[in-house]
Amino acid sequence: MSSNKYTGGSGVQIMKQKLVLKLVLLGDPGVGKTSLISQFVHARFRHSYQLTVGLDISSKQVKLKDGRTVTLSINDIGGQARFAAIRHMFFKGAHLAMFVYDVTRAETLENIMDPWYKELMEFCSQPDTTKSAIKTILVGNKSDLEDYRMVEEEEGNSLAKRMGAIGHISASAKENLKVDDAFKALAQSFFDEVGK
Amino acid sequence: MGFEPEYDYLESLPTYIFQDLVERWQKKTLELKPNGLLSEDNRDKVIEIVNDLKISQSKHLTKVAENFDLSSVWWQAYSVERIKPLVDLYNRQKSFNVTPYVTEEGKAKGRITSTDLSEQATFIIAESSSRIATLRKRFRFIYFPTVKLVLMEPFDLCEIFFKNEILPYISKEDKFIKKPIRARLIKSFAKYKDDPMQRITLTDLKIKISLETSGIEGLNQIIIQGDDVIRGAETLEQRHEISLKFMNSGPWVAAGTQDFQFEVSKGVKIHRLENSSLKKLLIVLSWL
Ligand SMILES: Nc1nc2c(ncn2[C@@H]2O[C@H](COP(=O)(O)OP(=O)(O)OP(=O)(O)O)[C@@H](O)[C@H]2O)c(=O)[nH]1
Numbered sequence: 056m057s058s059n060k061y062t063g064g065s066g067v068q069i070m071k072q073k074l075v076l077k078l079v080l081l082g083d084p085g086v087g088k089t090s091l092i093s094q095f096v097h098a099r100f101r102h103s104y105q106l107t108v109g110l111d112i113s114s115k116q117v118k119l120k121d122g123r124t125v126t127l128s129i130n131d132i133g134g135q136a137r138f139a140a141i142r143h144m145f146f147k148g149a150h151l152a153m154f155v156y157d158v159t160r161a162e163t164l165e166n167i168m169d170p171w172y173k174e175l176m177e178f179c180s181q182p183d184t185t186k187s188a189i190k191t192i193l194v195g196n197k198s199d200l201e202d203y204r205m206v207e208e209e210e211g212n213s214l215a216k217r218m219g220a221i222g223h224i225s226a227s228a229k230e231n232l233k234v235d236d237a238f239k240a241l242a243q244s245f246f247d248e249v250g251k
Numbered sequence: 252m253g254f255e256p257e258y259d260y261l262e263s264l265p266t267y268i269f270q271d272l273v274e275r276w277q278k279k280t281l282e283l284k285p286n287g288l289l290s291e292d293n294r295d296k297v298i299e300i301v302n303d304l305k306i307s308q309s310k311h312l313t314k315v316a317e318n319f320d321l322s323s324v325w326w327q328a329y330s331v332e333r334i335k336p337l338v339d340l341y342n343r344q345k346s347f348n349v350t351p352y353v354t355e356e357g358k359a360k361g362r363i364t365s366t367d368l369s370e371q372a373t374f375i376i377a378e379s380s381s382r383i384a385t386l387r388k389r390f391r392f393i394y395f396p397t398v399k400l401v402l403m404e405p406f407d408l409c410e411i412f413f414k415n416e417i418l419p420y421i422s423k424e425d426k427f428i429k430k431p432i433r434a435r436l437i438k439s440f441a442k443y444k445d446d447p448m449q450r451i452t453l454t455d456l457k458i459k460i461s462l463e464t465s466g467i468e469g470l471n472q473i474i475i476q477g478d479d480v481i482r483g484a485e486t487l488e489q490r491h492e493i494s495l496k497f498m499n500s501g502p503w504v505a506a507g508t509q510d511f512q513f514e515v516s517k518g519v520k521i522h523r524l525e526n527s528s529l530k531k532l533l534i535v536l537s538w539l
């Protein structure tokens with residue numbers, strides 16, 4: 056019954072109402088992964104930093120361009136080095152990945168390729184998913200701190216290209232700038248290429 | 252006009268070294284051989300005159316710096332467009348009416364004074380003098396025509412004086428735009444060393460590591476100081492197995508040399524008014 060059935064990328068077939076995509080957020084400690092999720096899911100922002108221990112999962116429904124709804128299972132992975140040994144366990148089965156860096160700290164962009172991208176590519180594979188089928192996006196967070204920006208927009212663009220990401224977005228979890236855009240563009244991209 | 256001639260000595264100074272030299276030569280007040288100012292025969296004499304002028308210029312700078320305490324100001328940078336030749340500023344009427352700019356009642360007289368600091372920097376003072384203490388104000392400006400920038404003191408009235416009494420004489424536009432000091436500028440400043448001749452040696456670097464930018468609690472900033480902090484940090488890292496990750500862990504918010512300092516959200520500070528330091532300052536300002 057094709058009307059009840061959706062075909063996502065990577066040949067994943069998902070029944071209606073059960074269209075769930077696994078999204079992982081990756082990036083250095085303190086870049087604002089938890090803050091982006093909190094803004095996107097709960098429209099909230101907190102100033103104090105509470106590091107994510109291991110993993111937090113939340114979910115949110117996103118409307119696609121064609122009116123369909125998809126549920127994102129959002130995996131917030133703690134960026135602290137002490138979780139490095141276990142975090143790859145959470146990459147398994149991911150359909151989408153959001154790489155986050157902090158525009159005021161150059162090293163957080165440098166670390167995207169290695170370790171974050173490298174680790175994801177190493178561990179994300181699952182039987183019915185090829186690595187290249189994972190859709191990724193690069194997000195430069197804290198764009199509200201324009202005076203403190205150390206990374207040029209262009210540097211992010213070129214890294215996004217090298218990673219084969221669908222794009223690079225400057226966002227601010229604090230000011231709620233481009234946060235929804237980033238999540239929605241990523242979810243949408245999963246369906247764009249393969250068509251229906 | 253009854254002004255105390257406090258700054259009169261400023262105006263007697265040459266616009267810049269060579270202009271003065273050429274003028275003197277044209278007026279034939281210099282004892283030079285007739286076959287051209289820069290001819291071989293005149294070489295020694297010209298060098299002597301130029302050196303004298305340089306000495307008088309540097310005395311002039313020292314005097315200006317001492318008199319106006321310029322090193323205490325956190326200068327704010329503004330850009331101006333479509334600039335006019337400086338003669339308009341030098342020829343403007345010195346006095347102006349202060350009344351439209353102040354709310355206080357009372358008599359006040361305004362005066363604009365300008366003088367060259369170097370070929371590329373002009374120092375301007377807008378001052379109102381009055382018997383009433385609150386109407387006695389003095390604002391300082393440094394204008395760099397080659398990079399179309401003005402540094403001014405961080406007061407509202409300073410901007411107002413500038414817009415009405417100075418801008419019309421230096422620019423064909425009535426707009427001027429604030430140029431904030433940003434971390435990217437600090438970075439280019441700190442990393443500016445490709446050309447060893449022009450290298451600007453940093454003696455101070457301030458790195459912000461606050462909760463807001465890095466999510467780290469308990470530290471706000473790291474300050475490194477030395478004769479040449481960038482080189483120092485690099486050598487330390489090469490020679491010893493040490494991680495200087497802090498160099499990359501936050502935005503660089505301030506960088507300084509012995510001559511001047513730039514700081515995000517504060518502005519520019521000029522410690523030394525010398526030809527060589529003004530030249531280096533101009534390089535950094537040109538990136539704004
Ligand atoms: N100014 C500003 N601060 C932000 C923004 N996003 C996050 N922050 C602050 O950055 C700090 C870290 O944010 P988190 O969201 O906890 O960072 P994280 O990436 O989840 O960190 P880990 O869980 O340790 O991996 C907090 O103090 C936030 O308030 C932003 O867009 N602008």
Ligand SMILES: [Mg+2]
Nearest residue numbers: 088089106107
């Ligand atoms: Mg977190």
